[in-house]
Amino acid sequence: MSENLAQDFAVTREKLLKVYPTKAARKRAKHMVLNDPDPETMPEIEANVRTIPGIITQRGCTYAGCKGVVVGPIRDIVNITHGPIGCGFYSWLTRRNQTKPIDDNDYNLMNYCFSTDMQEDDIVFGGEKKLRQAVREAYEIFKPKAIGIFSTCPVGLIGDDVHAVAREMKEELGINVFGFSCEGYKGVSQSAGHHIANNQMFKHVIGLDDTVRDSKYKINLLGEYNIGGDAFEIERILEKCGIDLIATFSGNSSYDYFANAHTADLNCIMCHRSINYVADMMEIKYGIPWIKVNFIGAEATAKSLRKIAQYFGDPELKERVEKVIAEEMPEVEKHRADARTRCEGKTVMLFVGGSRAHHYQDLFAELGMRTIAAGYEFAHRDDYEGRRVLPTIKIDADSRNIEELTVEPDPERYRYRKTEAEVAELKAQGFEFRDYEGMMAQMAKGTLVIDDISHYEMEKLIAYHKPDIFCAGIKEKYVIQKMGVPCKQLHSYDYSGPYAGFKGAINFYRDIDRLVNSKIWGYIQAPWEKNPELIATYVK
Amino acid sequence: MLLRHTDKEIKERVALTVNPAKTCQPVGAMYAALGIHNCLPHSHGSQGCCAYHRSTLTRHYKEPVMASTSSFTEGASVFGGQANLLEAINNIFSVYNPDVIAVHTTCLSEVIGDDIPQILAKAKEDGRIPEGKYVIHCNTPSFVGSHVTGFSNMVKGMVQYFAESSGNKLNQVNIIPGWVEPSDMREIKRLAREMGISTVVFPDTSDVLDAPLTGKHQFYPKGGVTIEALKSAGDSIGTIALGHFASAAAAEALDAKCNVKYEILDLPYGLLATDRFIDSLRRMAKVVVPESINAERGRLIDAISDMQSYFYGKRVALFGDPDQLIALSEFLVTLNMRPVYVVTGTPGKKFEEEMSRVLHEIPEAKFKQAGDIYLLHQWIKNEPVDLLMGNTYGKYIARDEDIPFIRIGFPILDRIGHSYFPLVSYTGALRLVEKILGAIMDRQDRDCPEESFELVM
Incomplete structure (x- = not known):
């Protein structure tokens, strides 16, 4: 990164902070750093703390993280939102987590929205009775495998005990019923909701089905939500490699996959932020090691496949993986080379999510595009600086409110999947278990990193540095484009995709190429605005 | 099938809403407040509400939707949201400098009982509201009414805060x-x-x-x-x-x-x-x-009379908001169509009274306030319709049942046009006529036997 850009960003950082009242400025200053990828000198960034009231944020709430992100994509659970109608309505089909039922008779409850639609009387006299009845009606009509209950803000305040209702109804109906205390005000963002979802799925579903499939390389894919069909593409590649995918948490998933997930021999984490909790817990309880993978980007996909093959250590698998990569890459290369001729050298800013702002840097790099600024919406310090900083992260009151489960090895089912000698050998080869180095280690020195970017900061950043493309979400999309800069939504992919895996990379090259090179950006000014003086001459 | 679990058999539900035909009050208040010049809508609650409302409005309009939030955490929910709102007012005037902040509440701040006028009085007293600037509010408890109620409450708030009578008409x-x-x-x-x-x-x-x-x-x-x-x-x-x-x-x-x-x-x-x-x-x-308006009216009458046979007797199912449904049903009856199923999620007896009036000549018509789209779909499964009209969520029914579908209402998440081309007035009615004819005649062109495929229609 050029020295100039680092200097410019240092100036920008000061300018951005100027507008805020003193207290707000003091807080925001800690969320903005000039990057240094060297772990020795990497700056500390503030993350996962409260958003400042009145400062327009990208963030959503705990309910959104729990119901919307993690549990929502499971197709055969009736997910009942317990609360007034809004929360259920807004999280109804808006997240593009695609699912493909096995056949015409399989469950697919994804297109439905279930709510207790609490009314004033329920708030005043308590909503448990209505909730109980709603669970009964859901069972009676839909006969699902399981029912999840999601608490919205008023539920916790009026003291409805969703867990007690769940226990009762489980008893009454004879199917699994479980609750989530994911009231929107808990925690500081969606992130708290991910943690709550992880805990409850771990407590109530994972481990219920001990059937061990007869296959060689059994893995789970954690933190892959099948936006735009990403999971379909990853499934295709894994199948081609002969790797048996037991469960995906939770894209294109069934309740049954979760119940059986503990029979896998490796957990592969895509979105570290949303799902690392359950990976840790499964390692302690069942002895399943976890590794970080990334299927966003063709190179990253190849690297992740090799990592999985290395873990299993079987030459046959390694060979097959190499064969698949060799088969897939020529088509990728062809499209990349073509798109690169029009995209190379362009600049990118990414402010989104809790892992995407990192993962997509790989894809942009494949196009020769430079990431000059990035940040997450709801990630924690470890997602920026790497898991090495975990011991130094202060646990504040907001995080303490989220339950930490105490997990013990399962007396019957704990079996560490690798011997000590195997682990030592893999480590000697440079294989990293339980590791995520974070976003900043990959970004160039002098680039700008901003956590929980505010609307104001985003707008100024674009105005000062005019990136060729800015990646964010739906609330930001049209602000950015009003400024004449194309925006790629990285939550919804602008209704395109998949972007994961090899075919996904090709889709991404194509979409970025047509977005940054669209003719429309050149037509913003009318001819008479470009040359206004001509009119005066003519009238004279 | 997209909605493969929707069954013909209608079982009584008293507690479970499935596929709602309404959403909550605050999003309506936010939309209304955007209709004041130099105004920033502010959501007093946890930040998810604001994120959801902004997202929904943005998807509907494909436009920036600016609004702020009090970003409640657990502490605010226990101790009250006053500190958050005061801090928000400070930050908003410093950073975004609106003429008006239009505060609406959420179920969270309603349940804890935040007294907004008292907090605003405190803000004024503390000098947090600059000279010539305003903070207005309305209460929008999500557990009462619907998004339409929230809209109505904010519009009423505009009157309560601003309207003055000087004595001179x-x-x-x-x-x-x-x-x-x-x-x-x-x-x-x-x-x-x-x-x-x-x-x-x-x-x-x-x-x-x-x-x-x-x-x-x-x-x-x-x-x-x-x-x-x-x-x-x-x-x-x-x-x-x-x-x-x-x-x-x-x-x-x-x-x-x-x-x-x-x-x-x-x-x-x-x-x-x-x-x-x-x-x-x-x-x-x-x-x-x-005369120009008479001519607009005349063009509408002309178009309807030219194409009247295509409308006649067509059975229509509609869902959406009560004001839209009442007026739209009346127009369909005017066109000799038969609005047979009409559902709104918004509660209110007034809806059923009005629908009885509008649909008195359609004895088979069923209509319901505080209903849901799941019920409407069940009605359709029991006796099909020729046309479905409603917001984007209708497309799932339209595809499963293979019914022509016209997007109308809120939200429309998958098409554009509604922000540019009106539905009100004679001009808007002409657009409705065009849309209805397009849907019906495209279907005829698709389904009719080859020998009766018409060039001129």
């Missing part, structure tokens, strides 16, 4: 357009201009949620009703409130506060409702309807 008419699109508000203003009438239209989201792309983001676009105009609404000769559910409360409040007489009319969708609107407007403003 102004030769202008207030028009409360109801929950319609920027295109509709623009069209209502055009009609009044065409008739030579000065108006105060509030809220007014035209030139806010249909802003041009210029290379610069206008945080506050040029549209929206001004504070000055809102103040003057108390001196207008009268108010026309369009849509009982969205607009009546504000008209009544204005009459109570400033003694401005009002008429509540249906939304001017279709021929007859537009006739009543124009007629009321000309009586109230004491003007003669210009």
